[in-house]
Amino acid sequence: MATQVSVHSLPIVALPDPGAAPTDDAVRQAAQSLDTACSETGYFELTNHGIDLGLIRRTLEETAAFFRRPAEDKARYTAGVETQFLGYRRLGAEKSLFHGGAEACEQYRIGRSHDRPAAATAIDTAHFHAPFADSSMLFARLERLGDQLMTLAAIGLGNAEDRFAPFFESPMHRLGLNYYAPGSSAELGNSMPYGMSPHIDRAVFTIVIQDEPGLELLSPNGAWQSVPAGPDVLVGFMGDYLQRWTNGRYRAVQHRVGEIRRDRISIQYKHKPSYAVVVEPLARFLAADGAPRYDPFDTGTQYERLLSTLLS
Ligand SMILES: O=C(O)CCC(=O)C(=O)O
């Protein structure tokens, strides 16, 4: 198993100003650097994103305040299949497929609900978003940034800029807010000290902001790379779905959170298609023999089944 952790600078994707025409140099350069990063490493740092640092700081504070609440209060927001997995996941709620223990953090998810099949119980998203006013504003900004990245990805892949739009008519983007405390892994009796064990996200891509270091990305040469921390650092990496659509041209990035020595909060924005989109290699990325390297994956019931087995 690769254990070495090193800090390098990440490939930079400098975003063009919003409203720039697709023919602008800044757009073509951003599309090009995104394409190179996604095919070579799968990860990058985003600059010139225009997101207010104060909003990120307030989100981190709001998140810390929520996790400081008493357990019985947090339990009012418990996430499960009946909440479409929005809300709170207590310490130990998420199993690890990697070591058989549980992920050593508390988590919260905000996002839209879906109504297919006609939900037996309507989800009160206002209830789940109420403790997270600033986070919800940041979420809206990250959704716009995610859309911008999707457009750049389509251009970088040589497609029309709206190539992916049909998959995002009613997107199920998620904002994840995680809290890690020293000693949680031992408290859970885990056999490995990870804050979160290695995995690939079921998302198109993920953008992470962390107040303390901890996130580690698996580089193509098999070394784990830790990434810079701070409210001003936005790290992006590929998830399963863009790897699947591009039949492996883009590299989904395994990532993990190392052993926690100081309280740590992470914000993860996961860019996701609509409910029940079947993600499968697109015809133009198939090899000459037409063989897909990945099976289709359904972001509806198949994804829900997966989450149900992970959350106890
Ligand atoms: O906390 C982090 O930095 C990463 C968390 C993560 O990988 C996830 O929630 O999928």
Ligand SMILES: [Fe+2]
């Ligand atoms: Fe992840």
